[in-house]
Structures are given as structure tokens and as C-alpha cells.
Amino acid sequence: MKILITGGAGFIGSAVVRLAVARGHEVINLDALTYAACxxxxxxxxxxxxxxFEKADICDREAVDTLLARHQPxxxxxxxxxxxxxxxxxxxxxFIQTNVTGTYTLLDAVRAHWEARGKPVGFRFHHVSTDEVYGTLGDIGLFTEDSPYAPNSPYSASKAASDHLVRAWAETYGLPVLLTNCSNNYGPYHFPEKLIPVVILKALAGEPIPVYGDGLNIRDWLYVEDHADALLCVLEKGAVGRSYNIGGHNERTNIDLVRTICGLLDARRPEKAPHADLITFVTDRPGHDMRYAIDASRIQEELGWTPSVTVEEGLAKTVDWFVANEDWWRALQARDGVGQRLGTSA
Incomplete structure (x- = not known):
């Protein structure tokens, strides 16, 4: 299969690129190389x-048209x-520009390309989204594919909007779409401003490890290489027009996650133990969702996919990768805003 992957130089996108090529797919990586790409x-x-590799912005209709015509994915x-x-x-x-306008631009270009080719039956447009579009959960329950949308941040609202555009292009124009909503990813090549890399790198530097609020917010953690495997599974076997939730079955409070990482670093850098002494509680993020948890039974029952990596295994792999790849993350730490506390303007 020839696959055009947008955002393939980012964290999740690059994992999909690496796996797709390893499995013998032809891959065109379209990426604008913004601050988080590498x-x-x-x-x-x-x-x-x-x-x-093709450097282009999904908001640039002319560039997208040209690449679709050139590569015929x-x-x-x-x-x-x-x-x-x-x-x-x-x-x-x-976020509105890239996630909403960019998705619209890409959808409409892809629709025109698909129609011009005579609407090939095997063509697919697979949109990758997040569980954050569903808002927040209480102490019990799981997000399903039928959960109502209730986004609480500008990011999740922009992704919710893009999901709705994808569904509309399927219903109105017949574009053969697939949609997936995933839980929090982590693993190798994770950009250094996200929670798990922040904890690892602050601990390695002997600096305070910031934990928002009381640290009791809960996330379902999905190892990025498991996610890449799930995305290719949906692309190859998913039913057109169907959405699939992808989760890791690994719920943890933020504070428990941070303490687990500190314990892993204690074993690897005992001279600086206990790293948990560096934990510092800071003012919470505005609109911080309390809990996310995914019901991934649909993808398991219909497509046979389940995650293969537990959070304990995945965190150990991730810590080891960051310890071994200092040149990679030090270069990214110099980029705009990385290492600074963001999101306090509200």
C-alpha cells in the first residue's frame, strides 16, 4: 500500500512511518516541520x-494538490x-488554523483527488484524533465511540471540530473515511515538553519535577509503538465510516506515574536517588480534565487488536531510550517554549 502520512516527523506520526516502512508499505511523509517536528x-x-519526504503545510491547498497528483496514494x-x-x-x-482549517483543506483536496481517480473502492482517508474530545470522566466509566463530545480546552475543541468535518465529508460526499481516538501516548521520540519526558529530563537534571494540582488526574497510557500498530490495523482492516477508540488499558494517576518514573531512575542513577524528592506540586492547568479512560473493546472484537506493552514495560523502555539519546533531546530543548511553564495565561 502507498500511504501519504501527514505529520510524519512528529512523535506519533514518525512511529507510524517507521512501522509502515518496516512492513513494506510505501510511505510519503508530508510535514511542515514546525517546532515539534524532527x-x-x-x-x-x-x-x-x-x-x-515532502515538506509542505496541510493548509496549503496548492501544495497538497500537487503532492496527491504526484504520488497517487x-x-x-x-x-x-x-x-x-x-x-x-x-x-x-x-490550533484552529492547523487542526480545523488544515483538516478541511486536506479533506477537500483528498476528495477532489479521489473523485478525479474515479473513486477507487480501496481508497481510505484515516483521521487520527484524541480521547480528549469527549471531555472528562468521573470516578467510573469509560469513553466509547458513542460518548458525546464535550471538549474542555482549545486543543480538544479543535480536534473535535476536525472529527466532525471528517464525518461530514463522509456523509455528504461519500469519502471513505476511518476515524480513531486514542488515549495518551508515550515512548521513544516523545517531544520534551510533554509530561513523561518532562519528568525524566527534570529528574536527570536534578531539577524540581512539576506536578499539576494534587497529581490525582488520571490518564490511560498507550505506548506509541502499540498505537502505530493499531493505526495500521484500522487502515488495513477497519470498516469504512467506522470510528475506533484506541487505549492502552493502563490507567494511572499523574502522581503515581511520576513516582514510577522516579523509581526507574533511582535504579539507573542511584547516586541521585531518591528522585521522588524532586517532586513539586504547582498550580493546576486551567480546565484540567480529571480523568480519561478508553473502552477499546470495538477494535479488539472487530479487528483483533490489543495493546502489547504494559505501562511498566513501556515506561522502562522510555526511560532507557531518553537516557541513551541525550543528543536528540538536548537539541529540542533549545526550541521555543520548551522547558518553560506554558498554559497559565487563563
Whole structure:
């Protein structure tokens, strides 16, 4: 299969690129190379004759049209997005532009391309979204594919809007779409401003580890390589027009997660133990959702996919990767806003 992957130099996108090439798919990586992208993420496959990189912005209709005509993909896997909640609080405009306008531009270009080719039956447009579109849960319950949308941040609202656009293009124009909503990802190449890398890198530096509020917010954690596997599974076997929730079955409070990472670092850097002494509670994020948890039974029952990595295994792999790849994360720490507390303007 020839797959056009948008955002393939980002965290999740690059994991999909690496796995797709490893499985013999031809991949065109379309990425604008904004602040969170890094071509080092796809270095393991960059020399493959199955891989092509195209620098372009999904908001640029002419560029998207040109690339679709040039490469004639069998599928589009759409991951390009602004994704950091704290940044969306400080600057929501970029999220509306990329996640809403960009998704619209891409959808309409893909529709025109699909129609011009005679609407090939096997073509797919797979839109990758987040569980944050559903809002927040109480102490019990899980998000299902039928959960009502109730986004609480500019980021999640922009992703909810993009989900609705995808559904509308399917219903109105017949575009063959797939939609997935995933829980929190983590793993190798995770951009250094997100929670798990922040904890690892602050601990390694002997600096205070910031934990928002009381640390009792709960997330379902999904190892990024499991997510990449699930996305390709949906792309290859999912029913057209169907949405699938992808979760890791790994619910943890933020404070428990942070303490687990500190324990892993104690074993690897005992001279600086206990790293948990660095934990510092800070003012909470505005609109901070209390709990996310995914019911992933649909993808398991219909497509046979289940996560393979527990959070304990995944965190150990992630800590080891960051310890071994200092050159990668130090270069990214120098980028705009990385390492600073964002999202306090509200």
C-alpha cells in the first residue's frame, strides 16, 4: 500500500512511518516541520527506497494538490496537528488554523483527488484524533465511540471540530473515511515538553519535577509503538465510516506515574536517588480534565487488536531510550517554549 502520512516527523506520526516502512508499505511523509517536528525521528528509515519526504503545510491547498497528483496514494493517514494543551491555552489560533482549517483543506483536496481517480473502492482517508474530545470522566466509566463530545480546552475543541468535518465529508460526499481516538501516548521520540519526558529530563537534571494540582488526574497510557500498530490495523482492516477508540488499558494517576518514573531512575542513577524528592506540586492547568479512560473493546472484537506493552514495560523502555539519546533531546530543548511553564495565561 502507498500511504501519504501527514505529520510524519512528529512523535506519533514518525512511529507510524517507521512501522509502515518496516512492513513494506510505501510511505510519503508530508510535514511542515514546525517546532515539534524532527527529521531525526525518521532517520532509521530515511534511506529506504520505500520512504519519501515532502515538506509542505496541510493548509496549503496548492501544495497538497500537487503532492496527491504526484504520488497517487492508496490511503491518507492524517496525523498532522498542534497537540500540546498548554500551548493551546496560550495561543489557540494556531490550533484552529492547523487542526480545523488544515483538516478541511486536506479533506477537500483528498476528495477532489479521489473523485478525479474515479473513486477507487480501496481508497481510505484515516483521521487520527484524541480521547480528549469527549471531555472528562468521573470516578467510573469509560469513553466509547458513542460518548458525546464535550471538549474542555482549545486543543480538544479543535480536534473535535476536525472529527466532525471528517464525518461530514463522509456523509455528504461519500469519502471513505476511518476515524480513531486514542488515549495518551508515550515512548521513544516523545517531544520534551510533554509530561513523561518532562519528568525524566527534570529528574536527570536534578531539577524540581512539576506536578499539576494534587497529581490525582488520571490518564490511560498507550505506548506509541502499540498505537502505530493499531493505526495500521484500522487502515488495513477497519470498516469504512467506522470510528475506533484506541487505549492502552493502563490507567494511572499523574502522581503515581511520576513516582514510577522516579523509581526507574533511582535504579539507573542511584547516586541521585531518591528522585521522588524532586517532586513539586504547582498550580493546576486551567480546565484540567480529571480523568480519561478508553473502552477499546470495538477494535479488539472487530479487528483483533490489543495493546502489547504494559505501562511498566513501556515506561522502562522510555526511560532507557531518553537516557541513551541525550543528543536528540538536548537539541529540542533549545526550541521555543520548551522547558518553560506554558498554559497559565487563563
Amino acid at each position: 527529521l531525526e525521528n525518521v532517520a532509521p528509515v530515511a534511506s529506504s527506497n520505500l520512504y519519501t 492508496d490511503a491518507v493517514l492524517h496525523l498532522a496537528a498542534e497537540s500540546h494543551v498548554d500551548r493551546s491555552i496560550d495561543g489557540p489560533g494556531a
